[in-house]
Amino acid sequence: MRAAGLRGLPALVDSLGGDGPELLARFGVTCAAVESDDAVIPAEAAGLLLESAAAELACPDLGLRLAGSQNTSVLGPLALAIENAATLGEALETTRRYLFVHSPALTVAQIPDPSGRPGVVGLLYRGTDAEPLPPQVVDVGLGLFHRIILLLHGGPYGLRSVHLPHPALAPAEAYTRFFGAEVRFGRPDAVLRVPGGLTSAGVRGGNQVLRDLAVAYLAGHFPQPGRSTAERVRMLLTQALGSSPVEVAAVARRLRTHPRTLQRRLAAEGASFEAILDDVRRVAAYRLITRTDLPFTQVTAMVGMAEQSALSRAVRRWYGVTPRALRSRAAGPPR
Numbered sequence: 001m002r003a004a005g006l007r008g009l010p011a012l013v014d015s016l017g018g019d020g021p022e023l024l025a026r027f028g029v030t031c032a033a034v035e036s037d038d039a040v041i042p043a044e045a046a047g048l049l050l051e052s053a054a055a056e057l058a059c060p061d062l063g064l065r066l067a068g069s070q071n072t073s074v075l076g077p078l079a080l081a082i083e084n085a086a087t088l089g090e091a092l093e094t095t096r097r098y099l100f101v102h103s104p105a106l107t108v109a110q111i112p113d114p115s116g117r118p119g120v121v122g123l124l125y126r127g128t129d130a131e132p133l134p135p136q137v138v139d140v141g142l143g144l145f146h147r148i149i150l151l152l153h154g155g156p157y158g159l160r161s162v163h164l165p166h167p168a169l170a171p172a173e174a175y176t177r178f179f180g181a182e183v184r185f186g187r188p189d190a191v192l193r194v195p196g197g198l199t200s201a202g203v204r205g206g207n208q209v210l211r212d213l214a215v216a217y218l219a220g221h222f223p224q225p226g227r228s229t230a231e232r233v234r235m236l237l238t239q240a241l242g243s244s245p246v247e248v249a250a251v252a253r254r255l256r257t258h259p260r261t262l263q264r265r266l267a268a269e270g271a272s273f274e275a276i277l278d279d280v281r282r283v284a285a286y287r288l289i290t291r292t293d294l295p296f297t298q299v300t301a302m303v304g305m306a307e308q309s310a311l312s313r314a315v316r317r318w319y320g321v322t323p324r325a326l327r328s329r330a331a332g333p334p335r
Contacts, residue, residue, distance in 0.1 A: 002074075229269060
C-alpha cells in the first residue's frame with residue numbers, strides 16, 4: 001500500500017506521549033516515506049503498526065483519531081479523480097476501479113442495505129483477502145471514507161447508521177461522535193448506510209476536464225494488476241455473496257464473457273466455478289458463525305444459500321461439526 005495512508009500517524013503518536021519515528025522504524029517505515037507520495041509499504045506492516053500503536057499508547061480509538069486528521073490527499077493521484085467527479089456515484093465507481101493504486105488490499109462497493117430498509121443502500125469497505133482486516137485498519141479506513149463523502153457532498157449526507165465488523169474498541173460514544181450516527185458493532189462488514197439517492201448527488205466543485213485528465217493518468221500509469229481468471233472470479237464472488245446473484249452466468253456477465261468460456265478458462269487453470277464458490281462460502285460462513293452472533297437463518301442468506309439445512313450440511317462437510325458447535329468452539333482460523 002502507499003505509505004501515505006499512515007500520514008499523520010507520527011504526530012498522533014507523539015501527541016499521545018510516544019515516539020512516532022521510533023515506532024514506525026520498528027516496522028520498517030520512515031517518516032519520510034509517510035510524507036512521500038510515491039513510497040509503498042507492505043499492507044501487513046501497516047496493520048501491525050496501527051494495532052501496536054493503539055495497544056502501547058492505550059489509545060483504542062487511534063484509528064478514528066488518525067482518520068480525523070486525514071483528507072483525500074492521502075490517496076495520491078486518485079484524489080484528483082474523485083474530487084472532480086460529476087456525482088458521488090461516479091466518485092465511488094472511480095474509487096472502486098482504482099483503489100488498488102492506493103492499496104491492492106482494499107476495496108469499496110455499493111451494496112443493498114444490510115438492514116433491508118427501502119430507500120437505503122450500503123457503502124461497503126472491505127479487504128480483498130478472505131481474512132478480515134485488523135480493527136484499527138477498519139476504523140481508519142471507514143472513518144476516512146466517511147470524511148471524504150462529507151467533503152465531496154459539502155456537509156452532512158444523511159448517514160443512517162454505521163456497521164463495524166469488530167466489537168467497540170473504545171466507548172461507543174467515541175464512534176457516535178465521530179460518525180454523527182448510530183454505530184452497530186459485530187456486524188458482518190464495515191458499511192455506511194446512506195440514502196439511496198446519495199450517489200446521484202453532485203460533487204461540490206467537480207470539474208469534468210480535470211476528472212478526465214486524472215482518470216486518463218490513472219489508466220495510463222496504473223494498469224489493473226494482473227489476476228488469473230480464478231482470482232477475478234473469487235474476488236467477484238466475495239463481493240457479491242449475500243447481496244447479488246452468484247450463479248456462473250451472473251459472474252460471466254461481470255467479466256463480459258460467455259459462461260461456457262468462463263468455465264473453460266477456469267478449467268485451464270485447474271479450477272472450477274463450483275469449487276471457488278464453495279470455498280468463498282466456506283470462508284464467509286466461518287467468519288459469520290464465529291465472529292458474529294447473527295442468527296443462522298441470516299448467515300444462510302448471507303452466504304447465498306436458500307435453506308438453513310443447506311448451511312448445516314455444508315458446515316459439517318467443511319468443519320465436521322454443526323454451525324452451533326462451530327460457534328461454540330470458535331477456535332483458530334479456517335482450516
